[in-house]
Amino acid sequence: TAGLAVGARLERSWYAGIGVNYFSLAIPGYGSAGAVGIDAGMVLDIADDVRAAFAALNLNAPAIGRDSERLPQVLSLGLCYQPMGGVTLAMDLVKDLRFAPDLLVGIEYAPVRMVRFLAGSGTDPSTFRAGLAVSYSPVEFGYAFSSHPDLGGTHRFSLVISIDML
DSSP: OEEEEEEEEOSSSEEEEEEEEEEEEEETTTEEEEEEEEEEEEEEEEETTEEEEEEEEOTTOOEETTTTEEOOOEEEEEEEEEEETTEEEEEEEEEETTSOOEEEEEEEEEEETTEEEEEEEEETTEEEEEEEEEEETTEEEEEEEEEETTTEEEEEEEEEEOOOOO
């Protein structure tokens, strides 16, 4: 998956963004396919230490492969609270339109500005996630591991390059 996103401040405490992702699937002996998904989201600063967010993933209902398998369309509503510098507590209600809602909770700890440790869990199915993000402006590298009762462990890597246009 590769993506490109842009976001902007709409008002003093409102932010919005839109993203485009290219999903690629290749299976030896069966071929390859791709699809484009469009995401959108908003963030509201409720107080200095509390934020709310909403996101909608794959708004365009993309499908991939010869059988036109639909990619997940997901709605997400979240809150985060920063009780002290360097610590963020988060809660997210995630609804894949095909499955029951999943409640995610997590914590982020940033002992120094360039390093963040992340951990969290989900309820349906019961999952655990842990990760690390290291940034050196404007680049951030991330690694995360997630466990799933049926699928086992998954390793995820990310590379983010932030371009401040304003």
